[in-house]
Amino acid sequence: MKRNIRPFLTLFISVLTLLGCQKVVNDKNSLPIVKNPETRTEALLHTVVQLSIYHEHQEKAMDEAIDYIKEMEKLLSTNLEGSDINNINQAAGKKAVKVDPRTFEIIEAAQAMSRESNGKFDISIGAVTNLWRIGDDAARVPSDDEIKKALPYINYKDIQLDKEKKTVYINKGMTLELGAISKGYIADGVKKRFKKRHITTAIINLGGNVLTMGESPKNSKGWNIGVQNPDEVRGETVGSVYVKDSSVVTSGVYERYIEKDGQKYHHIMDPKTGYPVDNDISGVTVFTKTSLQGDELSTSLFLLGIKDGLKLIDSMDGVEAVFIDKENGIHSSNGLKDKLTLRNEDYHLVTEK
Structure with missing residues (x-):
């Protein structure tokens, strides 16, 4: 059984050499x-x-951002005793749990995302991910019977929120797992803290959830952000796009997986089947204004597939995406067709019919 952990940077950031002079806004x-x-x-x-x-002289801003990330990690951890999410899961079917306003906000946002994606995005997926535990030393391939028994406990509609009391209640057998949304929420939170300190130009990278502030001091086109090669785990790219003040989030089969009897099982689960999503996508990169939206969409698009995913993205304002199929084809949304630069000869651009 093989275990791959997300590398130092799953999105390669190509920041061009900056000018020697200072620039004042x-x-x-x-x-x-x-x-x-x-x-x-x-x-x-x-x-x-x-x-x-x-x-x-941004030491205090850095300290504040790191402290915030650590605080959010403690609130949202599934396995940490005393965390809000652990408390909710432990109290499943027994009582509603009062949580930190930020925990409530992220769960509320997750429910909205679930409604918008018709359940393709669902933070109650924990009933199944706890069986697979991909990315953990205890990762394994559960039996079909185990998965079937867990499926009835995946339903975002059964998460009961009390906005006034800031409480969360889930039914017995349910388990919340915020891994598909937490980094996006936290990245946006770091950006808010930077802006309060009048920071205009920065890059926030939470293990591949990249959020850029402002534009590259050298290139008016923006930051040159690479699209991750789904077959590699060391920041290798297939192409790049210039972005300004934008979030870039990637989901791919390269990130975490286990292997058994010659078959690989990646970590992106279908809440309807309880198994890893099996379609034509090996990776998808989403360009949005907020990292929270990027997190949700990267997961939802993986479940939709390339054809339906492109249809969704092209219907949305201010959102673009790049899909990579299992035949090394690159499919981009309409807004990126003239902006994506191919950098890997093993891949090819696909013109949609």
């Missing part, structure tokens, strides 16, 4: 933008977190 509260960023790297959220701020 006109806003009286804005900070000078500098050549070399202040960078902090920490092992958090079961991955590697890297924060880069292109202003001087």
